Amino acid sequence: MRKNLLSLFLGGAVSIAMLSACSGGEESSGTSNPDSGKTYEISYSTWANPGEPAYLGMEKFKEIVEEKTDGKITVELFPGNQLGSTEEQMEQVKLGTIQMMSSGNPGLDEIEYLSLPYLMKSNAHWMNVLESDIGQEWNEKLVSEMGIRNIGILPRGPRVISANKEIQTPDDMKGLKLRSPERDYYVQTFEALQANPTPMDFGEVYSGLQTGVVDGQENPLETFYASGFQEVQEYVILSNHMYKPAFVTINDQFFQDLSEEYQKVLVDAAEESEAYTDEKLEESEQTMRDEIEKAGVTFVEPDVDLFIESTQKVRDTLGVKTWGEEVYQQIVEMGQADL
Secondary structure (H helix, E strand, C coil): CCCHHHHHCCCCHHHHHHHHHHCCCCCCCCCCCCCCCEEEEEEEEHHHHHHHHHHHHHHHHHHHHHHHHCCEEEEEECCCCCCCCHHHHHHHHHHHHCCCCCCCCCCCCHHHHHHHCCCCCHHHHHHHHHHHHHHHHHHHHHHHHHHHEEEEECCCEEEEEECCCCCCCCHHHCEEEEECCCCCHHHHHHHHHEEEEEECCHHHHHHHHHHCCCCCHHHHHHHHHHHHHHHHCCCEEEEEEEEECCEEEHHHHHHHCHHHHHHHHHHHHHHHHHHHEEEEEHHHHHHHHHHHHCCCCEEEEHHHHHHHHHCHHHHHHHHHHHHHHHHHHHHHHHHHHCC
């Protein structure tokens, strides 16, 4: 049985809340819940669009929280980057303008760089690292330095490449104008695969593909499908080059101001929404593939070993730079472990 990641995210916070409750001594209201009578509103934003498994997980979170608190905590969801870019949403969570977000940005490089190409074999391997002593140190750093905490993840499928040409090997990617996020590990990954990575805001990708500004893009299959890219792309290449879940991030001050009971409600809801998202991912995979193929898109299974070999230097260089040689080697072992 794996350890509960969410309890690790809570770390010392619940203990602090418990001590505060004990030190309060009197409960003038006569109730065991210090939140009794209070109401809270959570604005919860995301890049994900309605219908995507990650967004379905957020809907499940909302349902559970509102039910378990008898409506004392309400959750308003903001899909599709309605509240700004990921960076802008992260800043809003830090400031407390909004309370929660889910995105591929965990707020800390040490966590985000687990997305290095072919470093993690699955979402379960991410969990293997995040539940380790190393992962716990990162989460404590996130709270102390950033004022935010991750209370869970929403699983996403492996990232794949789409293009208007068939790709079997890295040689087939020479000169391909491939939209990628601006982070160095994305850019260096696709440079190592001989493509021409082209940073572009996600909201511009569909029109960029449609007009030929870029030749292809990379994302989990569920994002490809939900964004309608099957209308403007001919091939999906199952490169599975990165696993990168969405992180459920909350303003720490908002979290600390809740009673222990309500903190537990949020953490339990995040755990249940993770499992629900994973279930929906599995259920939807074949349906998505069928629908994408009906749209005329061909799925390609490339020689992944060549992709792994071509990106080795990216993993090693950025891995050592981010964590140091010793910790990097420990992460490699955890990321490739037999689970």
